Amino acid sequence: MDSIKSELDRDRRQFIKKVLKGTISGSLLLVIPAGAGVLKIPEQIDGIRGKDWAISEQNFAFIVDITLCIGCGACCVADKREFNVPDGYYRTWVERYLKDVDDEVYVDSPNGGLDGYQTPRKDLDKPIRDTFFVPKLCNMCEDPSCVQVCPVGATFRSPDGFVLIDQKRCIGCAYCIQGCPYSVRFLNPVTHMADKCTWCYHRVRKGLLPACVNVCPTGARKFGDLNDKESEVSKILRGHGVLTVLKKDMGNYPALYYKGLRREVV
Amino acid sequence: MDAANFVFPNDLHVHWSMMIALYPYITGIVAGAFIVSSLYHVFKVEALKPISRFSLLFALAFLAFATLPLLMHLGRPERNFNIMLTPNPSSAMAGFGYIYTLYGIVLLLEILFIYRPTLVRLKEQTKGLMKLLYTVLTFGSDNLSPKSRELDHKIIKFLAAIGIPMACVLHGYVGFIFGGVKANPIWATPLMPVIFLLSACVSGIAGIIFVYSFIKKVSKQPVDMACLRTCTNYLAGFFIIDFSFEMLEVFSHSYLRTWYHHSVEGLLWGPLFNSFWVWQVGMLSVIPVFLFGWLCLTKVKDSIYRIIAPLVGLLLLIQVMFMRWNVVIGGQLMSKSHRGFTEFHPEWFDREGIIAVLVLISLPLILLFILSKIFPFWLEDEKESTG
Numbered sequence: 001m002d003s004i005k006s007e008l009d010r011d012r013r014q015f016i017k018k019v020l021k022g023t024i025s026g027s028l029l030l031v032i033p034a035g036a037g038v039l040k041i042p043e044q045i046d047g048i049r050g051k052d053w054a055i056s057e058q059n060f061a062f063i064v065d066i067t068l069c070i071g072c073g074a075c076c077v078a079d080k081r082e083f084n085v086p087d088g089y090y091r092t093w094v095e096r097y098l099k100d101v102d103d104e105v106y107v108d109s110p111n112g113g114l115d116g117y118q119t120p121r122k123d124l125d126k127p128i129r130d131t132f133f134v135p136k137l138c139n140m141c142e143d144p145s146c147v148q149v150c151p152v153g154a155t156f157r158s159p160d161g162f163v164l165i166d167q168k169r170c171i172g173c174a175y176c177i178q179g180c181p182y183s184v185r186f187l188n189p190v191t192h193m194a195d196k197c198t199w200c201y202h203r204v205r206k207g208l209l210p211a212c213v214n215v216c217p218t219g220a221r222k223f224g225d226l227n228d229k230e231s232e233v234s235k236i237l238r239g240h241g242v243l244t245v246l247k248k249d250m251g252n253y254p255a256l257y258y259k260g261l262r263r264e265v266v
Numbered sequence: 267m268d269a270a271n272f273v274f275p276n277d278l279h280v281h282w283s284m285m286i287a288l289y290p291y292i293t294g295i296v297a298g299a300f301i302v303s304s305l306y307h308v309f310k311v312e313a314l315k316p317i318s319r320f321s322l323l324f325a326l327a328f329l330a331f332a333t334l335p336l337l338m339h340l341g342r343p344e345r346n347f348n349i350m351l352t353p354n355p356s357s358a359m360a361g362f363g364y365i366y367t368l369y370g371i372v373l374l375l376e377i378l379f380i381y382r383p384t385l386v387r388l389k390e391q392t393k394g395l396m397k398l399l400y401t402v403l404t405f406g407s408d409n410l411s412p413k414s415r416e417l418d419h420k421i422i423k424f425l426a427a428i429g430i431p432m433a434c435v436l437h438g439y440v441g442f443i444f445g446g447v448k449a450n451p452i453w454a455t456p457l458m459p460v461i462f463l464l465s466a467c468v469s470g471i472a473g474i475i476f477v478y479s480f481i482k483k484v485s486k487q488p489v490d491m492a493c494l495r496t497c498t499n500y501l502a503g504f505f506i507i508d509f510s511f512e513m514l515e516v517f518s519h520s521y522l523r524t525w526y527h528h529s530v531e532g533l534l535w536g537p538l539f540n541s542f543w544v545w546q547v548g549m550l551s552v553i554p555v556f557l558f559g560w561l562c563l564t565k566v567k568d569s570i571y572r573i574i575a576p577l578v579g580l581l582l583l584i585q586v587m588f589m590r591w592n593v594v595i596g597g598q599l600m601s602k603s604h605r606g607f608t609e610f611h612p613e614w615f616d617r618e619g620i621i622a623v624l625v626l627i628s629l630p631l632i633l634l635f636i637l638s639k640i641f642p643f644w645l646e647d648e649k650e651s652t653g
Contacts, residue, residue: 173336
C-alpha cells in the first residue's frame with residue numbers, strides 16, 4: 001500500500017516537474033526565438049552574411065521603376081509595420097500623378113498612399129488623359145544636406161552609402177528636416193527625434209532586401225549592390241534605359257534612381 | 267482646397283514654429299541694442315550718452331533668454347549641450363553656442379567695467395546682501411584712482427570694439443542658419459544674413475527708444491530730447507536700408523523670373539499676402555517711413571516728438587516680429603513639392619504655443635526691472651544718490 005502511495009507521489013512530483021519544465025521552456029521559446037529565425041530566410045543580397053566587418057565593400061543603390069508601380073500601397077504598409085511609424089508621418093509614400101486633357105497636373109497622396117489607390121479622384125471635372133504613380137523614400141545622397149546641417153553629427157553617412165541617424169545623439173532640432181530637399185524626414189512624435197527611411201539597414205546587413213522591396217508585387221522597387229556587376233541594379237544602371245534622380249540641381253547626388261521618371265515629378 | 271494643391275506628406279507639419287520665430291527676434295534685439303551703446307563708446311556719438319549704459323543692460327536682459335526658445339523647441343532639450351560638446355563643423359547651427367557664450371562674456375564684462383565706479387560707490391552706500399552683491403560684481407576691487415579708471419576706459423573701448431563684430435556675427439550668423447538651407451527657396455539667399463542683421467539693428471534701436479520713453483514717462487523724468495532725436499535718426503537710417511534690402515530681395519527675384527520666383531510668388535501672394543504685403547510692408551514699413559520723414563526732416567515740437575518717436579519704435583518692433591514670422595513660419599508653409607502650401611495654426615497651451623511665447627517675451631522685461639534695482643540706468647539717478 002505504502003509503495004503504491006509513494007509511487008503515486010513520485011508520479012505526481014514527476015508530473016508537476018514535467019509541467020514546470022514544459023512551461024518554462026515553452027515561454028523561453030516564445031521570448032528568445034527571433035534572432036535565430038532570420039538567418040533561416042534565404043539570403044536575398046549576395047555576399048553579406050559572414051562578412052560582418054566588410055561594410056565598405058558594397059555600394060548600394062535603389063532604383064524605382066515608375067512604369068511598373070501600380071499604386072497598391074503594399075510598400076507603405078510593409079514600411080509602417082517594419083518600423084511602427086506613427087500615423088501621419090511617412091518614411092516612404094506613393095504619389096499619384098494625373099494629367100488632364102489640357103496637360104494640367106494634379107498630384108495627391110492621401111495617407112501617404114498607405115491604403116492604396118483603389119478609387120479614382122472624384123474632384124476633377126476634366127477628362128484625365130494620363131496617370132502614373134511615384135514612390136518616394138530617402139534618396140541616400142552622396143552629398144547629403146541633412147548630414148551637412150546636423151549640428152551634433154547625429155546624422156551621418158556610412159561607408160556603404162547609407163545616411164543614418166544616431167538615436168543616442170540627436171537633439172531633435174529639426175534642422176535636417178528643413179535641410180532635406182526631398183522632405184523624407186520628420187520629427188518622430190514618440191521619440192522627439194529626427195526619423196526617416198533607412199533603406200532597412202538592419203535587414204540589408206543581414207543579407208535581406210528592404211521591407212518595401214521585398215513586398216513589391218511588380219518589382220517596381222529594386223535594391224542592390226553596384227559593386228556586384230551581376231546585381232539587377234548594376235545591370236539597370238549600366239544598361240540603356242533612361243534613369244534620372246530627383247531635384248538634380250540641388251547637387252546632392254542621390255543614390256536613389258528613377259527609371260522612366262516624367263518631367264512633371266518633383 | 268485647390269485641387270492642384272499638393273503638399274509632401276511630411277511637409278504638412280510646420281516643424282519650426284513660433285519659438286524659432288521668437289529666437290531670431292530676441293537675438294536681434296540683443297545685437298541692435300549693443301549697436302546703440304557702441305555708437306557712443308566706439309563712434310563717440312555724444313548725444314547717445316544718456317542711454318549708452320541702459321542699452322547694454324537692455325541687451326543683457328534679452329541675451330539671458332535668447333536660448334530659452336531653442337530649449338523650448340528642441341525635441342530632446344536634455345541633450346542641448348551636445349551642440350557644444352560634439353559640434354559638427356560643417357553645420358551652420360553648431361557655432362551658435364560658442365558665439366553666444368563669447369558674446370555673453372564680452373557683454374557682461376563691458377557692463378561690469380562701465381559700471382565699476384558706480385558699483386564701488388554703491389558698495390559703500392549699501393549694507394547686507396546688496397553690499398555682498400556689489401562686492402562680487404566689482405570683484406572686491408574698489409580702486410578708483412585716475413590710473414585705474416584710465417585702464418578701465420581702455421578695456422571698455424576694446425570690449426566695445428570687439429563687441430561690434432561679435433554682435434554682427436551673432437545676428438548675421440542667425441540669418442545664415444536660414445540663408446544656408448538650400449532646400450527652401452525663400453530662405454536660401456545670400457541676402458538673408460544682411461537682412462537679419464539690419465532688421466536686428468532696427469528692432470534693437472526701436473526697442474530702446476520705446477522702453478526708454480516708456481520708463482521716462484512712468485517715472486515722470488524728463489526725456490533727453492537730443493538723445494531721443496539722434497536715436498530716432500539712427501533708427502530711420504537703419505530701417506531705410508533694412509527695408510530697401512527686404513524689397514530688393516523680392517524685386518530682384520520677381521524681375522529675374524527664375525524658378526525661385528515662381529516658387530515664391532505663390533507664397534507671397536497667397537498664404538502670406540496679409541502678413542507680408544498688408545502688415546509687414548504696408549502698415550508697418552510704409553507708414554513708419556512717412557513718419558520718419560516727418561520726424562527727421564521737419565521741425566516737430568518736443569511734446570509731439572515724445573509721443574510719435576516711441577510709437578514708430580513700437581511699429582517697427584512689430585514689423586520685425588512680422589518679418590521673423592514671415593521668414594520662419596512663412597518659409598515652411600511652402601511645400602518642397604513646389605505644388606502647394608500647408609497651413610499653420612498656433613496653439614494656445616502648447617510647449618511652443620501662444621501663452622509660452624507671451625511668457626517668454628515678458629521674461630527679459632522682468633529681468634530688466636530686476637537689473638534696474640542693481641544697476642542704476644540713468645546718470646541723473648546717480649547724481650541724486652551721490653548727492
